[in-house]
Amino acid sequence: MNITAKDEDRHGECRRVVILGGGFAGLTAARTLEDAPVRVTLVDARNYYLFQPLLYQVATGDLHAEAVATPFRRILRKNSRNFILGTVTGIDPERKEVHLDDGSKLGYDRLLVALGSTTRFFGKRGIARHACHLKGLTEAESLRSRILFALERASRCPDPGERREWLTFAIAGGGSTGVECACGILELFRILLPRDYPEIDPREVSVRILQGSDALIPDFPSSLRDAARKRVEELGGRVLFDVKVDDYDGQTIRFSSGDVLRARTLVWAAGVEAPALIRHFPGEKGEGGRIRVNDRLQIPMYPDIHVLGDLALPPDGPHPQVAPFAIQCARHVARSVLASWNLGPFPPPFVYRDPGSMVVLGRYDAVCHFPRWGFGGRGITAWVAWLGLHLAKILGTRNRLLTLADWGQDYLFRSAAMEILRQPESVDLEKEDLPGS
Numbered sequence: 317m318n319i320t321a322k323d324e325d326r327h328g329e330c331r332r333v334v335i336l337g338g339g340f341a342g343l344t345a346a347r348t349l350e351d352a353p354v355r356v357t358l359v360d361a362r363n364y365y366l367f368q369p370l371l372y373q374v375a376t377g378d379l380h381a382e383a384v385a386t387p388f389r390r391i392l393r394k395n396s397r398n399f400i401l402g403t404v405t406g407i408d409p410e411r412k413e414v415h416l417d418d419g420s421k422l423g424y425d426r427l428l429v430a431l432g433s434t435t436r437f438f439g440k441r442g443i444a445r446h447a448c449h450l451k452g453l454t455e456a457e458s459l460r461s462r463i464l465f466a467l468e469r470a471s472r473c474p475d476p477g478e479r480r481e482w483l484t485f486a487i488a489g490g491g492s493t494g495v496e497c498a499c500g501i502l503e504l505f506r507i508l509l510p511r512d513y514p515e516i517d518p519r520e521v522s523v524r525i526l527q528g529s530d531a532l533i534p535d536f537p538s539s540l541r542d543a544a545r546k547r548v549e550e551l552g553g554r555v556l557f558d559v560k561v562d563d564y565d566g567q568t569i570r571f572s573s574g575d576v577l578r579a580r581t582l583v584w585a586a587g588v589e590a591p592a593l594i595r596h597f598p599g600e601k602g603e604g605g606r607i608r609v610n611d612r613l614q615i616p617m618y619p620d621i622h623v624l625g626d627l628a629l630p631p632d633g634p635h636p637q638v639a640p641f642a643i644q645c646a647r648h649v650a651r652s653v654l655a656s657w658n659l660g661p662f663p664p665p666f667v668y669r670d671p672g673s674m675v676v677l678g679r680y681d682a683v684c685h686f687p688r689w690g691f692g693g694r695g696i697t698a699w700v701a702w703l704g705l706h707l708a709k710i711l712g713t714r715n716r717l718l719t720l721a722d723w724g725q726d727y728l729f730r731s732a733a734m735e736i737l738r739q740p741e742s743v744d745l746e747k748e749d750l751p752g753s
């Protein structure tokens with residue numbers, strides 16, 4: 317199927333907005349334009365919208381995968397036929413066409429590029445191959461399986477050295493994703509070990525955050541950074557500061573200092589970058605491969621192409637690659653696009669307004685920081701606020717109910733939602749199970 321500009325015109329559909337990527341940015345733009353007299357087409361490689369902030373809870377068994385994923389066709393019910401499941405392989409800005417993996421081409425009048433980011437491995441192949449990371453549902457479920465698999469192996473491992481390796485869980489990166497993930501894993505062990513693994517002494521288990529700088533969650537004020545470290549330690553974890561992970565082979569973490577740490581599980585939460593495909597997109601690239609845009613979030617040479625969310629590098633940036641930035645970009649671009657067709661006034665130049673951030677530190681604890689209001693805090697109030705905000709942001713009543721049910725089970729009955737080793741095949745068995753290894 318090749319939908320060309322000519323074909324589209326024959327059908328009288330002149331104002332074609334094509335949105336690449338249905339994450340926070342792309343989906344917000346699609347919904348903002350839903351009632352406008354334009355034809356919106358959303359393209360995504362997945363058939364569902366993924367609520368990434370709660371992905372680590374899928375990995376730690378607190379939530380079922382279905383709770384954080386909502387099918388696009390259900391969200392875009394009014395215009396569900398305007399969703400295309402497909403992987404974008406490139407764009408031709410001269411012909412105004414998008415290329416998809418099935419060989420089809422899609423014409424556009426305005427293109428909104430919102431393809432998000434991918435895990436940054438800094439070119440370290442061993443880490444990319446052997447570490448777990450959190451980007452999609454598959455990766456989250458694979459991490460959960462890896463954790464459960466490690467406990468199973470440790471539970472019947474007679475060799476103390478190998479047992480220690482299975483029971484060492486390292487998280488590279490002490491930003492919000494790394495800290496939330498570490499606290500989630502520690503909480504999971506608090507419940508799971510005494511109940512289901514009596515053969516493992518909880519003191520044998522080691523969860524370590526490997527942080528490249530001298531503080532966790534560095535964007536927070538120092539009192540909250542310290543609070544996060546203390547909480548990790550209270551839960552039984554440890555933080556190694558100023559360490560740089562250089563390599564990993566599935567068993568040994570090598571630091572640039574020459575030191576090593578033996579661990580069968582490494583979670584890589586040390587940063588993101590633009591997907592490789594973006595190198596071939598027009599526009600100048602900046603920090604992390606992001607595309608430089610003007611204050612209308614357009615690529616200066618191609619004003620009919622806007623860049624949103626994690627991929628956008630506006631003049632007042634770089635901004636943190638977070639959901640509020642993606643959403644603000646999307647709303648701004650939707651208004652600009654309509655204004656360019658005289659369907660509304662032009663918005664003022666884009667300026668990001670940071671609404672603040674929250675990091676959850678396991679059960680009943682969180683830190684929050686709202687610089688605009690000069691307010692920050694820690695404790696159960698912040699945790700309740702975090703819970704409420706995330707519940708409100710999850711799309712769809714069904715997903716909210718699923719989340720509530722899982723949380724109810726977790727928090728009231730202290731039982732994890734999912735303790736089934738669902739994907740044993742995803743566990744990297746190569747090293748330990750190949751004959752002769």
Ligand SMILES: Cc1cc2nc3c(=O)[nH]c(=O)nc-3n(C[C@H](O)[C@H](O)[C@H](O)COP(=O)(O)OP(=O)(O)OC[C@H]3O[C@@H](n4cnc5c(N)ncnc54)[C@H](O)[C@@H]3O)c2cc1C
Nearest residue numbers: 337339340341361368369403404431432625626637638639
């Ligand atoms: C584990 C994790 C936890 C996070 N926690 C928080 C948090 O607590 N708070 C917060 O504010 N932010 C958080 N973030 C960051 C936040 O999720 C991102 O900043 C936000 O999702 C960016 O939105 P986006 O629309 O630019 O990209 P995304 O939401 O990543 O969406 C990109 C979309 O593009 C699609 N896509 C990618 N490549 C292709 C292709 N070639 N063809 C077709 N489709 C494609 C993807 O399937 C995806 O649907 C977290 C991120 C992660 C990974």
